[in-house]
Amino acid sequence: MTEPRKSVLVVDDEPDVREYLSALLEDNGFDVATAEDGTNALDKVRARLPDLITLDITMPEKSGVRFYRDIREDEQLKHIPVIMVTGISTDFERFISSRKQVPPPEGYMSKPIDQQKILKMIEELIS
Amino acid sequence: MAKEENREPPYDQLFQAMPCYISIQNRDLRIIEANDKFKRDFGTLNGRHCFEVYKGRTEKCEVCPVEQSFADGLSHRSEERVRTRDGREVSVIVYSSPVKDQEGRVTSVMEVSTDVTEIKALEEKLRMSEQRYRLLFDRVPCYITVQDPELNVIEANQRFIEDFGRPETRKCYEVYKHRREECLHCPVQETLRDGGVHHSEEVVASLDGDRINTLVYTAPILDTEGNIDSVMEMSTNITPIRELQSQLESVGLLISSISHGIKGLLNGLDGGMYLVNTGLKKNNPERLSKGWEMVQRNVDRIRSQVMNILYYAKERVPQWERLNGGEIGAEVFKVLEAKAKELGVMLRYDAAEDAGAFDGDPQAIRAMLINLLENSLDACRVDSRKTVHRVTFEVTGTEDEIRFMVADNGIGMDRETRDKAASLFFTSKGAKGTGLGLFIANKITTAHGGRITVDSELDRGACFLVSIPRRRTIETLEKIGNKGGRND
Numbered sequence: 001m002t003e004p005r006k007s008v009l010v011v012d013d014e015p016d017v018r019e020y021l022s023a024l025l026e027d028n029g030f031d032v033a034t035a036e037d038g039t040n041a042l043d044k045v046r047a048r049l050p051d052l053i054t055l056d057i058t059m060p061e062k063s064g065v066r067f068y069r070d071i072r073e074d075e076q077l078k079h080i081p082v083i084m085v086t087g088i089s090t091d092f093e094r095f096i097s098s099r100k101q102v103p104p105p106e107g108y109m110s111k112p113i114d115q116q117k118i119l120k121m122i123e124e125l126i127s
Numbered sequence: 128m129a130k131e132e133n134r135e136p137p138y139d140q141l142f143q144a145m146p147c148y149i150s151i152q153n154r155d156l157r158i159i160e161a162n163d164k165f166k167r168d169f170g171t172l173n174g175r176h177c178f179e180v181y182k183g184r185t186e187k188c189e190v191c192p193v194e195q196s197f198a199d200g201l202s203h204r205s206e207e208r209v210r211t212r213d214g215r216e217v218s219v220i221v222y223s224s225p226v227k228d229q230e231g232r233v234t235s236v237m238e239v240s241t242d243v244t245e246i247k248a249l250e251e252k253l254r255m256s257e258q259r260y261r262l263l264f265d266r267v268p269c270y271i272t273v274q275d276p277e278l279n280v281i282e283a284n285q286r287f288i289e290d291f292g293r294p295e296t297r298k299c300y301e302v303y304k305h306r307r308e309e310c311l312h313c314p315v316q317e318t319l320r321d322g323g324v325h326h327s328e329e330v331v332a333s334l335d336g337d338r339i340n341t342l343v344y345t346a347p348i349l350d351t352e353g354n355i356d357s358v359m360e361m362s363t364n365i366t367p368i369r370e371l372q373s374q375l376e377s378v379g380l381l382i383s384s385i386s387h388g389i390k391g392l393l394n395g396l397d398g399g400m401y402l403v404n405t406g407l408k409k410n411n412p413e414r415l416s417k418g419w420e421m422v423q424r425n426v427d428r429i430r431s432q433v434m435n436i437l438y439y440a441k442e443r444v445p446q447w448e449r450l451n452g453g454e455i456g457a458e459v460f461k462v463l464e465a466k467a468k469e470l471g472v473m474l475r476y477d478a479a480e481d482a483g484a485f486d487g488d489p490q491a492i493r494a495m496l497i498n499l500l501e502n503s504l505d506a507c508r509v510d511s512r513k514t515v516h517r518v519t520f521e522v523t524g525t526e527d528e529i530r531f532m533v534a535d536n537g538i539g540m541d542r543e544t545r546d547k548a549a550s551l552f553f554t555s556k557g558a559k560g561t562g563l564g565l566f567i568a569n570k571i572t573t574a575h576g577g578r579i580t581v582d583s584e585l586d587r588g589a590c591f592l593v594s595i596p597r598r599r600t601i602e603t604l605e606k607i608g609n610k611g612g613r614n615d
Contacts, residue, residue, distance in 0.1 A: 013509055013538075014391070016421055020398025023414065027405060036511045060538050061585065112393035115401070 006126050007031040007048070011041040011064065012056040012085065021054060021085075021113070028119055038062025042070060045077055051126045054118075055105070057086040072102040081125045083107035083118070148219070148240040151226065152177055152193050159235065168211040177238070181209040192223035196236045200225050209240070218247040270341070270362040273348065274299050274315050281357065290333045299360065303331040318345040318358045329362070340369040381439065384563070388432055395425035420469060427466065431501060435563040438494060445488040445574065447599065452485060452529045453478035456522040459496040463504065467518065472507045472535075474500075478522040485529040485597040487575055495571040496520075498564040499533040499591050506537025506589060528577075528594045536588035540581075568593075 008030045010021045018034040025032045033050065035041035039062045045053070053071075057064040064084065071077040082105040107121045142149060143163045151160040158172045158180060166172070169180045177193065178184040187194070192203035202224045209217050219240035225233040264271060265285035272294065273282035280294035280302055287294075291302050299315065300306045309316075314325035326344045333339055341362040350356040402418025405411070460476040467474035500520060507516035513536060521532045568591075572579050577595035 014395075015509060015511070016395040016398050016425070019417065019421065020394070020401060023398075023402055023405065036509070111390045112397050115397075 005029060005031045006051040007033065008122065009041065009044060009050040009053045010034045011036075011038070011053060011059075011067065013037055013059040014056070017056070017085070017111075017113075021118075024115060024119070025122070030122070038064060038067030038070070041067055045071065045080070049077070050080060052122055053080055053082045054085050054109075055082050057084060068105065069102055081106040083109055083121060083125070085109045085113065085118075086111060145239075147242065148238075150177065150238050151235050152238060153235055154197055156187055156191065156193060168213075168215075168217075170212045181207070183210060192221055193236045193238055196223040196225045197233050200227070200231075200233050206243075207240070216244075217242055218244045269364065270360075272299065272360045272362075274358050274360060276319055276355075276357070278309065278313075278315060290339075291331075292334050303329070303362075305332055314343055314345040315358045315360055318347050319355055322347045322355055328365075331362070338366075339364055340366045381436070381563075385432075385436060392425050392429050392432070395421060395428070399423075399425060424469070431497070432563070434494065435498070435567050438567050439563055445491060447486055448489055449484050450487045450489055450492065452482040452522045452524060452531075455487075455489065455492055456482070456496070456520065456531065459493055459500065460520060462497060463500050466501075467504055470504055470508050470516075472504055472516045472518055474504075474518045474520065476520045479524065482522045482524045482529065483597070485524075485595055486599045487595065488571075491571045491574070495568045495593070496531060496533075498568040499531075499593070502564050502568075503533050503535035503537060503589065503591075506535050506539070508537075510536075510538040512586060524597070526597075528596055530595075531593040532590065533593075534588065534590040539585045539587045539589055540583040 006029075008025050010018055010025070010032060011034070012018050012021070013036050015036075018036070022032045022034060033044055033048070035044050037059045041053070041055075042062075044050075055064045055068060064086070068082060068084075071080060071082075084105045084107070106125055109118050109121065145162055146164065148165040148168070149162040150158045150165055153159055156176050156178065157174050158177055159174070161169075161172055172180075176187070178187050178191075182188070190205065192205045195201075195203045202222060204223075205221045207219050207221055209219055211217060220243050222239045222241075224237045224239070226235045226237055228234050267284065268286065270287040270290070271284040272280045272287055275281050278298045278300065279296045280299050281296060283291075283294045294302050298309075300308070300310050300313075304310065310329075312327060314327045317323070317325040324344060324346050326342065329341050329343050331339050331341055342365050343360060343362045345358050345360050347355045348357045348359055399418045399421030402414050402421060404418075406413075406415030406418055456476065456478050460474070464474060500518065503518045507518060510516065516536060518533065518535045521530075523530045523532070569579055572593050572595065575595045576599065577593060580592045580594075581589065582592075583589035
């Protein structure tokens with residue numbers, strides 16, 4: 001019996017990033033869903049629990065930081081590992097310094113994305 | 128009697144020993160008696176006139192205290208400059224006092240002249256010194272004021288008066304900051320409180336309304352008993368330093384912003400290359416085409432970002448021309464028509480018949496319009512909530528202005544984003560933009576004496592309206608500091 005494919009939710013407002021990560025992860029055996037902002041991502045996570053989330057920080061409507069806080073405060077969702085993917089390190093630093101009540105994300109990946117590094121990180125977190 | 132003589136020296140002896148010039152003069156102003164000091168410095172008397180002896184004159188002086196004492200029987204005082212027999216100029220204070228007989232008639236006048244040459248020299252030195260300090264006070268290249276304990280400006284130097292007007296005992300906060308209430312933090316108050324030197328940095332406004340950054344130092348002025356009488360405030364204009372600092376901060380922000388922009392572009396290129404490579408390997412033409420489109424688009428973005436960085440970094444001399452609004456709009460539309468098609472955005476262009484002509488730098492106007500249109504196309508590209516995206520580009524005009532409107536139904540902006548839209552390096556696109564595009568569009572519009580208004584709502588789209596005067600005004604020329612020229 002083959003093991004079911006692990007699922008990843010890619011959250012980023014930039015279509016190029018969604019396209020790129022979807023192709024990369026699908027090619028490496030993952031089921032991929034995408035969302036363009038925090039609100040849409042929360043709907044998708046609640047509809048189907050992913051095994052891992054890659055999360056952009058700066059997005060319109062609901063930012064990655066707010067989405068992250070929401071899932072960390074939700075008993076059903078708080079266990080899902082999150083990899084922050086962002087090009088703005090200051091955003092991440094601000095996020096880290098403001099995370100008084102929430103634990104830090106499981107992984108951090110700066111843009112441009114290193115293909116091998118992100119695949120290894122995902123493997124380690126969900127295999 | 129002999130005893131008394133021993134106790135008190137004879138009057139004649141006292142008269143001779145007095146350390147001043149004493150003479151007795153008759154009604155003809157002839158000196159009939161004088162003490163030793165007088166004789167030593169002015170020679171023998173021989174019944175000479177006082178004006179001959181003192182001043183070498185042949186006629187009496189215009190104002191003569193001795194003559195006055197003869198006339199009214201009272202004492203008089205005057206200040207004179209006399210010359211000794213060896214030619215030395217001596218300043219004297221002269222007291223004349225009448226000598227009366229038993230019937231009270233003035234028979235002669237005693238004149239006592241005290242040598243005050245040294246005091247006069249000291250006074251002159253003091254005057255020169257005061258003048259020098261006054262000059263220093265006025266000419267020193269900073270603002271100096273003296274405030275009393277009620278914060279009234281009671282003294283101000285010339286530099287202060289030139290930029291802030293005569294204080295006329297107004298409060299310092301009124302003159303410097305045009306406020307009605309005392310400032311929250313006041314170094315003058317601190318000095319009044321503890322007698323120490325205090326400093327702070329303040330932003331003040333001159334008579335002309337110019338903002339001036341100042342570095343302020345305050346020091347106490349003490350009275351003879353050591354109490355604080357008033358406070359001296361010295362303010363140095365550090366506006367050029369602050370401007371330079373702000374420019375350096377901008378350069379720092381530019382570098383950081385460019386780095387973030389490049390990261391986003393590299394990511395897009397990486398993604399495009401990955402799709403091209405795997406599309407070829409998997410023989411998947413759809414993936415190949417998507418990847419290639421991604422590579423092309425990111426190369427385009429690199430091009431436009433480099434242009435913006437160059438535009439920001441280089442001081443351009445505007446090349447003024449009479450431009451046709453409709454024609455320049457059509458040129459820009461043609462440049463972006465293909466890009467809109469690739470992105471699946473319906474780009475519509477419309478120029479009103481009366482759009483007409485205006486004064487502008489064609490290269491700058493094109494850059495401004497391309498930035499606005501690319502911004503709108505990008506706002507549609509990243510919006511996945513709608514299936515149909517539109518960008519409308521219109522050129523219209525009034526009698527005085529040419530108007531360019533760029534409207535889209537992309538992701539839109541909330542209030543905060545809208546307010547910050549034109550500020551330097553602000554981007555709502557995270558790592559995907561440098562934040563230079565709208566800043567440069569705004570900079571170009573302002574340099575043309577125009578303005579950009581933004582109307583937008585999150586998720587509904589945005590509308591940018593650029594209004595530029597048809598004719599260059601004096602204000603525009605002053606703002607640009609240029610009367611036209613060539614670009615190099």
